[in-house]
Amino acid sequence: xxxxxxxxxxxxxxxxxxxxxxxxxxxxxxxxxxxxxxxxxxxxxxxxxxxxxxxxxxxxxxxxxxxxxxxxxxxxxxxxxxxxxxxxxxxxxxxxxxxxxxxxxxxxxxxxxxxxxxxxxxxxxxxxxxxxxxxxxxxxxxxxxxxxxxxxxxxxxxxxxxxxxxxxxxxxxxxxxxxxxxxxxxxxxxxxxxxxxxxxxxxxxxxxxxxxxxxxxxxxxxxxxxxxxxxxxxxxxxxxxxxxxxxxxxxxxxxxxxxxxxxxxxxxxxxxxxxxxxxxxxxxxxxxxxxxxxxxxxxxxxxxxxxxxxxxxxxxxxxxxxxxxxxxxxxxxxxxxxxxxxxxx
Amino acid sequence: xxxxxxxxxxxxxxxxxxxxxxxxxxxxxxxxxxxxxxxxxxxxxxxxxxxxxxxxxxxxxxxxxxxxxxxxxxxxxxxxxxxxxxxxxxxxxxxxxxxxxxxxxxxxxxxxxxxxxxxxxxxxxxxxxxxxxxxxxxxxxxxxxxxxxxxxxxxxxxxxxxxxxxxxxxxxxxxxxxxxxxxxxxxxxxxxxxxxxxxxxxxxxxxxxxxxxxxxxxxxxxxxxxxxxxxxxxxxxxxxxxxxxxxxxxxxxxxxxxxxxxxxxxxxxxxxxxxxxxxxxxxxxxxxxxxxxxxxxxxxxxxxxxxxxxxxxxxxxxxxxxxxxxxxxxxxxxxxxxxxxxxxx
Numbered sequence: 001x002x003x004x005x006x007x008x009x010x011x012x013x014x015x016x017x018x019x020x021x022x023x024x025x026x027x028x029x030x031x032x033x034x035x036x037x038x039x040x041x042x043x044x045x046x047x048x049x050x051x052x053x054x055x056x057x058x059x060x061x062x063x064x065x066x067x068x069x070x071x072x073x074x075x076x077x078x079x080x081x082x083x084x085x086x087x088x089x090x091x092x093x094x095x096x097x098x099x100x101x102x103x104x105x106x107x108x109x110x111x112x113x114x115x116x117x118x119x120x121x122x123x124x125x126x127x128x129x130x131x132x133x134x135x136x137x138x139x140x141x142x143x144x145x146x147x148x149x150x151x152x153x154x155x156x157x158x159x160x161x162x163x164x165x166x167x168x169x170x171x172x173x174x175x176x177x178x179x180x181x182x183x184x185x186x187x188x189x190x191x192x193x194x195x196x197x198x199x200x201x202x203x204x205x206x207x208x209x210x211x212x213x214x215x216x217x218x219x220x221x222x223x224x225x226x227x228x229x230x231x232x233x234x235x236x237x238x239x240x241x242x243x244x245x246x247x248x249x250x251x252x253x254x255x256x257x258x259x260x261x262x263x264x265x266x267x268x269x270x271x272x273x274x275x276x277x278x279x280x281x282x283x284x285x286x287x288x289x290x291x292x293x294x295x296x297x298x299x300x301x302x303x304x305x306x307x308x309x310x311x312x313x314x315x316x317x318x319x320x321x322x323x324x325x326x327x328x329x330x331x332x333x334x335x336x337x338x339x340x341x342x343x344x345x
Numbered sequence: 346x347x348x349x350x351x352x353x354x355x356x357x358x359x360x361x362x363x364x365x366x367x368x369x370x371x372x373x374x375x376x377x378x379x380x381x382x383x384x385x386x387x388x389x390x391x392x393x394x395x396x397x398x399x400x401x402x403x404x405x406x407x408x409x410x411x412x413x414x415x416x417x418x419x420x421x422x423x424x425x426x427x428x429x430x431x432x433x434x435x436x437x438x439x440x441x442x443x444x445x446x447x448x449x450x451x452x453x454x455x456x457x458x459x460x461x462x463x464x465x466x467x468x469x470x471x472x473x474x475x476x477x478x479x480x481x482x483x484x485x486x487x488x489x490x491x492x493x494x495x496x497x498x499x500x501x502x503x504x505x506x507x508x509x510x511x512x513x514x515x516x517x518x519x520x521x522x523x524x525x526x527x528x529x530x531x532x533x534x535x536x537x538x539x540x541x542x543x544x545x546x547x548x549x550x551x552x553x554x555x556x557x558x559x560x561x562x563x564x565x566x567x568x569x570x571x572x573x574x575x576x577x578x579x580x581x582x583x584x585x586x587x588x589x590x591x592x593x594x595x596x597x598x599x600x601x602x603x604x605x606x607x608x609x610x611x612x613x614x615x616x617x618x619x620x621x622x623x624x625x626x627x628x629x630x631x632x633x634x635x636x637x638x639x640x641x642x643x644x645x646x647x648x649x650x651x652x653x654x655x656x657x658x659x660x661x662x663x664x665x666x667x668x669x670x671x672x673x674x675x676x677x678x679x680x681x682x683x684x685x686x687x688x689x690x
Contacts, residue, residue, distance in 0.1 A: 065621045238612070252620045267583070267612025275597045275628030276410045283620030 004043065004085055007034040011104040012322050014069050018059055021260045021330060024323050026059070027075075037087045040111025042119070044081035046101050047345050050133040051077070051316075051338040052167070053231075053329050056259040065285045074102040075322075078138055080122065080129050081107065082345060088114060096122050096345075098132055103322055105342060118290070126301035129345070130313040134337035135304060136297050139167030142286040143229070144296045146251045147172050147179075149289070150282050151227040155180030158221050160240055163231035164205055165192035165312075167337035168253060171300075172229045173202050174309050181227070184220045186213065186236060188332040195335075200310055208236060209332075217243045224248070232257045234266050241270035248279040260330055312336030349388065349430055352379040356449040357667050359414045363404055366605045366675060369668050371404070372420075382432045385456025387464070389426035391446050392690050395478040396422070396661075396683040397512070398576075398674050401604040410630045420448040420667075423483055425467065425474050427690060433459060441467050441690075443477055448667055450687060463635070471646035474690070475658040479512050479682035480649060481642050487631040488516030488574070489641045491596045492524075494634070495627050496572040500525030503566050505585055508576035509550055510537035510657075512682035513598060516645075517574045518547050519654050526572070529565045531558060531581060533677040540680075545655055553581060554677075562588045572596070578603045579611050586615035593624040605675055657681030 008031050015028040037043045058069050058076050069076050079101040083091050088111065091097065099119035101107040109117055122129070127136045134140060146168075153159060159176040163169040164185025173196065176183045185196045185205035193205035206216030213236055217225070224245025230237055233255025244250070258265045274281060289296075303309035314334040316325040319342050328334045353376050360373040382388045403414050403421050414421050424446040428436050433456065436442065444464035446452040454462055467474070472481045479485060491513075498504060504521040508514040509530025518541065521528045530541045530550035538550035551561030558581055562570070569590025575582055578600025589595070603610045619626060634641075648654035659679040661670040664687050673679045 063621075065623075233617075252617070254620070255617055258617075264614045265617060267614035267616055269609045269612035271612055271616070271626070272578075272597070272600055272603075272610060272628075274626060275599070275630065276408075278410075278628050278630055278633060280625055280627040281616070281619060282625040283617075283623050285620065285623055288623060 004034055004036055007106065008032070009034045009104055009106040010319055011074050011102070012319065013074050014059060014071055016071065017061055018260075020262045021327060022056070022059060022323070027323050028072075029320070034106045035108050037085050037108060038110060039087050040114070042083055042088050042091050042109050042114055043085040044097060044099065044101060044107045044109065045084045046079055046081045046105055046107060046342045048129060048133065048342060049077045049079035049101065049103060049340040050137060050139075051326055051329060051340055052138065053254055053256045053259065055326065056330070065287075074104050076100060077103045078118075078133070079342075080132055091119075091121070096124065096129070098122050098137065103319065105319060126297065127304055127311070130315065130337070130339050131304065131311045133339055134167050134313055135171055135300050135309060135311045138286055139337060140171045140300055141289060141293055141296055142253060142284070143168045143171030143175060144300065145286060145289040145292070146229060146253050146284040147175055147227070150251045150284050151229065151249050153179045153181050153227055156182070157226035158182045158184065158223060158245075159227040159229065160184045160186065160217070160221065160225050161229040161231070162186040162236050163254075163256065164196045164202065165335060166231060168231055169229070170196070170200060170310075170312065170336070174200050174303070176227070177201055178303060178308055184217070186216075186232075192335060195312070213239045214242070227251070229253060230255070234258055237268050238270045241268055241273040244273055244277050244279050246277050246279075248277055250279065250281040252281060252283040256330065313339050315339045315341050317341045349379055349381055352451065353377070354379045354449055354451040355664055356419050356447070357664065358419050359404060359416055361416065362406055363605075365607045366672060367401070367404060367668070372668050373417075374665070379451045380453050382430050382453060383455060384432050385459070387428055387433050387436050387454050387459055388430040389442060389444065389446060389452045389454065390429045391424055391426045391450055391452060391687045393474060393478065393687060394422045394424035394446065394448060394685040395482060395484075396671055396674060396685055397483065398599055398601045398604065400671065401675070410632070421445060422448045423463075423478070424687075425477055426452065436464075436466070441469065441474070443467050443482065448664065450664060471642065472649055472656070475660065475682070475684050476649065476656045478684055479658055480516055480645050480654060480656045483631055484512030484682060485516045485645055486634060486638055486641055487598060487629070488513045488520060489645065490631060490634040490637070491574060491598050491629040492517050492520055492572070495596045495629050496574065496594050498524045498526050498572055501527070502571035503527045503529065503568060503590075504572045504574065505529045505531065505562070505566065505570050506574040506576070507531040507581050508599075508601065509541045509547065510680060511576065513576055514574070515541070515545060515655075515657065515681070519545050519648070521572070522546055523648060523653055529562070531561075531577075537680060540657070558584045559587070569593070574598060575600070577601050582613045583615045586613055586618040589618055589622050589624050591622050591624075593622055595624065595626040597626060597628040601675065658684050660684045660686050662686045
């Protein structure tokens with residue numbers, strides 16, 4: 001028996017589709033023996049997983065931009081791991097890689113799935129392992145392409161971003177500052193607001209939990225909102241719609257306030273502001289920009305290096321804490337990019 | 346006393362702001378003597394007025410793309426008239442003109458308002474007087490620039506337009522056919538649907554009053570909707586959002602289903618379909634394209650001449666019928682562009 005086949009893989013599988021907030025009843029904890037990679041395949045040991053609001057959508061049935069996770073399947077998750085066995089000439093034992101590893105300790109990828117999982121080697125000179133799941137990872141790329149390609153920021157414009165202390169929000173706000181914009185965040189609680197202004201350099205941040213979004217937008221966006229990067233939907237989207245300026249661009253990245261609804265999604269009742277202001281609301285899915293990740297990563301790594309971009313991660317430990325860790329995203333209990341540490345490097 | 350100052354001008358003024366559908370109580374009928382134009386001014390006799398859904402919005406208080414009509418002011422309306430006295434070298438007695446004349450029999454424009462009213466001479470060789478309020482007028486220009494500039498149609502794409510038998514809708518659908526698209530209308534009642542398909546050449550038309558919009562979209566847009574030109578909002582916007590394809594463009598031109606609401610506007614609860622489909626929803630206001638009207642009018646006049654574009658008007662007579670005529674727009678009782686004939690040419 002090889003060293004590898006003596007290993008046990010602990011996994012978290014989708015047991016049932018949630019109604020509302022996904023509790024423990026949605027998950028099955030399973031274990032199975034780890035297999036050896038066949039020709040072209042790779043075995044990766046999971047070090048850390050990225051926990052993202054989008055995961056809630058993957059748990060629902062029905063057509064979306066990506067198929068849902070099937071009942072009984074290992075929950076989908078991106079993460080960073082270390083190659084522990086390789087039958088693929090592009091990857092060597094010891095390589096650190098980013099890939100769709102799933103919520104499990106080991107991920108055995110057959111040849112045809114190595115590419116499909118988006119696997120690539122990460123370079124710790126560009127950023128730390130957790131930064132590769134944050135500013136340099138999917139949230140960072142989402143913020144980069146959403147802001148740059150859909151938002152098209154011009155110096156002097158006012159950019160508002162919700163979920164400002166979250167993984168996507170922190171990238172969007174800092175990048176907009178670098179591009180010469182005035183940046184107003186919206187976040188939950190004074191601590192997050194203070195951090196966003198004092199550490200990340202946003203011009204202002206509105207605490208939505210204090211219930212003053214409308215007044216805050218009026219105060220901090222006296223010339224109206226040119227770009228709104230929306231991660232939350234709901235009432236906040238309506239409040240911003242009421243303050244947009246002529247020709248505004250609204251990037252629809254997510255709607256975390258609505259993901260656990262058991263009632264229909266709340267549509268933006270102020271959407272006719274798009275007409276009055278000749279404005280645009282457009283959706284973005286980061287995977288469409290995969291070809292351009294390397295260029296964006298190089299730019300962002302430069303900002304990390306010269307200190308213009310900071311990166312905050314909220315690290316939770318242990319595969320078994322996954323169900324509770326995921327819920328932190330929806331209550332806003334996480335502070336920074338939520339990462340589940342699974343094993344030591 | 347000159348012939349002019351012996352004339353009486355009958356006018357319809359806004360008496361109060363409506364709550365819901367605007368009844369007779371919203372209007373005052375007034376009369377006053379007609380004045381002579383001062384240097385640079387023009388006196389125009391109203392022949393016909395364009396009745397448009399947008400008028401409902403002008404009756405509300407509050408900021409929009411254009412200031413509201415003030416209480417006591419003559420109701421704003423575009424129309425066609427004949428110059429009966431001129432102290433402006435650009436206009437001669439007898440000229441037929443298009444301008445913001447207001448709901449009144451005579452419009453006296455001082456020099457500074459001649460330009461502000463958008464006044465220009467119309468050429469009956471390009472189209473009839475009513476066509477100048479329809480395909481060649483504001484509705485036609487709205488359809489033209491909304492479809493071409495925001496929709497950006499490509500041959501073979503599927504275009505859906507609501508209010509298909511209305512002034513904007515008939516232009517959009519016919520123009521989209523000319524541009525090589527598959528066109529599906531949505532209209533109220535079998536007669537309008539039949540006309541849109543049989544006379545205007547749409548590929549299909551869904552009767553929303555028969556309550557089969559979802560099923561109709563599924564049947565007639567098997568490959569999804571690439572462009573949706575929205576004149577109505579409400580449930581129909583949601584039904585179309587559920588059927589859009591990747592990279593779809595939704596033009597927000599109006600929301601006639603919502604204009605007489607006394608409750609908040611119904612927001613599109615399926616707006617996250619914009620995210621899933623990387624789609625865009627964008628507002629349009631026709632006045633932004635005023636510089637390019639002549640080019641669009643020339644193109645549209647060509648289509649009228651060669652028979653590829655048809656134009657249907659619903660003509661109501663008499664200034665005193667204005668209050669009831671306006672309401673026809675909101676019940677869908679008009680069939681074609683609604684025109685109020687005020688006087689004989």
